[in-house]
Amino acid sequence: MSMLKPLALLAIISTAAPALAQAPQFGQPIAPADLAPWDIGIGPDGAGLPPDRGTATQGEMVFISKCQACHGEKGVNGTNDALAGGSIAPGKPALKTVGSYWPYATTLFDYVRRAMPFQESKSLTNDEVYAVAAYILNLNGIVSADEILDAQSLQKVKMPNRDGFIPFPRYPK
């Protein structure tokens, strides 16, 4: 019995190796230029932010025409997620918004560019994304109306809930 098991395992390994070599060759390598349009992730530290810019004053027009229908005037009382105000104070239901919950301003750029407006995502220019991100931050009292947000200034924005996250205590091994 004790000898049989390793032998059986060896047989599986020796037959598996040629089978792997003959595996069907699905797909093909992707060229860096083809990958680039998809590689749009922005790090919390701002890594990947493009060299464009915008202000809240400019963003207000973008917001009114592209965002307000769902998110409401000044980002509240819309049919979709509130973007301003809110609270995660203990003892009552939480309203998680960019202002009350999000730890990084850079995520706002990533998310808006990637996913908004819902019905025509990736339609905004980088300048418009910076501007509307600035407007949403301004609604939350985080940046002033004329502060220019770009790759350098956006990653320096300190969000109110920046220190609100702790590691999950039970990561699986």
Next chain:
Amino acid sequence: MLLKDEKAWQFVFPMEVKSVITRPSPGLLLKGSGFYEISGLAWSGNGTIRQVEVSADGGLSWALAALQGPVLPRAPVRFRSAWQWNGGSAVLQSRATDDTGMMQPTRAAFAEERGLRGFYHYNAIASWSINEKGEAANVYA
């Protein structure tokens, strides 16, 4: 995942050990007292289901349920247990334990650890109340 204070757990990916009784359950009527099979599903994002226990008295007493194989990691497992319904009110619960040793918490224990404001990854013991008509309903027990 927002906790009961103003802190939140960052990057919580695993669905921890969880189970639910699918029969009886709301929408399924018990037709008179007698023998029934309690049956449901258990799963864990952290490993393999080791055991499932079933209670018909709101967690005062527990009986080990039978598991239907194959019992595989991160896969739902069907469990079943015999139950003699006396026709009175009852509270059915299932409580799964996985091979990391984690057992589903009571709703009170879950709320004590992380509050009830998080919404995602809720895995406390679920309860179905059974009334004298044989109707099942979701209750917090």
